[in-house]
Amino acid sequence: MSILASIEKNLEKISDFLNLSNREMKLLLSYKAVHHAKLDVNGNKYDAWRIIHNNALGPGKGGIRFHSKVSEEEVKALAFWMSLKNSLMELPYGGAKGGVRIDPKKLSEEELQQLSRAYIRAFYKYLGQDKDIPAPDVYTNPKIMAYMLDEFEKLKGKHEPAMITGKPLILGGSPLRGDATSRGGKIILEEFLKHVKPKKKTIEVVIQGFGNAGMNIAKMLFPNYKIIAVSDSKGGILLQDGLNIADVIDVKQSTGAVVNYEGATKISNKELLELETDVLILAAIENQITLANADRIKAKYILELANGPVTADADSVLHERGIDVIPDILANAGGVVASYCEWAQNRAGNILPEEYILNTFESKMRSAFMKTFALYSKQKDFDMRSSAYAIAIKRIIAAEKARGHL
């Protein structure tokens, strides 16, 4: 099922509960702005997008992805999820996303810089601290944010650090941002486990994806959790006694692939998803659990650290089989919550104490979990995604109504 069809199906699941009118449904399924450009790097042209799904609650907010599979449909879905994520976390933002269809691993450092600057030259008119605020996403990082900020400020002729988040510390970045997605994911996972109280002492974990999100959560969970398998785009490794994550990280950083770790069984990504485990963490990309494999998943709980890794029809199968999915808009919201702290600090022109930032971060994550879990426990036909969606959509509709748009 396509990601936009998945989104529509997820909205249908909550439309009765929220009494959504046709007009409200139509508004939720439409986009405020779809910008497209062809970016030129050394004579090669690459498709690029910046899309705002909704901005009733505030300026657009969401990352920019560099990936060979980026499409308009994908960026739309990612922008939609950002609207919901920002609303669920009660951040003063709408939802937006950007992307360039390119394999960044094939570019030199110089070309990556050219591409980042070209992106801003194409879209700078639509960006700004009160308009739309990008951040890192798949295969983009603080270095790229710095090139983008620099190009933006050159074009505008003034400083505006809050126009982008996930910057290097020296340019106003936040010490929290680098591993915030994983930090937030760990808080959500632990809150969830506190509520469902699994009877085992040692929780087994499988992680798909070993980039920023997957690697950092592995680092944070080790050694209290037994991480039996991990994978990246080149394949996976399994060790029933538990992997030594510090060693796996060394191998990943020195060779570029976890499969070079010795002493573990090599498995495919497909096999990894179907392993028996307590927690399966999906930290790669969208559409990983679909109707094709949902009935073979043996994990008890799934934590979506990536955006959209489970399709809506697979959700229904997992729900029927009693497998809880902790949805992306909650599980991976740590990234954008840290971005918010960075943005607020940049706007205030003030250095906020680290303790204050950490407290804000943790309390935002916990309260979003509590709200979501409370509705999930009360509304028997709901899975956790439906609860999170209902809470988020309700706020977006209320903001649209307050503006007199509905």
Ligand code: GLU
């Ligand atoms: N790309 C991240 C996400 O999908 C972070 C977005 C942001 O910080 O604006 O949530």
